[in-house]
Amino acid sequence: MRVATCPACGKQFKAATDDELVQQGIQHAKEAHADQNLNDDQVKQIVAQSARDE
Numbered sequence: 001m002r003v004a005t006c007p008a009c010g011k012q013f014k015a016a017t018d019d020e021l022v023q024q025g026i027q028h029a030k031e032a033h034a035d036q037n038l039n040d041d042q043v044k045q046i047v048a049q050s051a052r053d054e
């Protein structure tokens with residue numbers, strides 16, 4: 001599993017691939033952090049920097 005942590009609230013995401021983590025992150029950003037206006041590329045970057053194997 002690949003695991004990433006939301007830098008804003010610490011919520012953990014788990015998925016089989018980084019692509020799925022990005023999809024979860026985009027959804028989470030819209031639901032929980034709409035005020036931060038994160039675009040898809042920023043979410044991708046966060047996942048690329050913070051995702052790890054578990």
Ligand SMILES: [Zn+2]
Nearest residue numbers: 006008009032
């Ligand atoms: Zn969050």
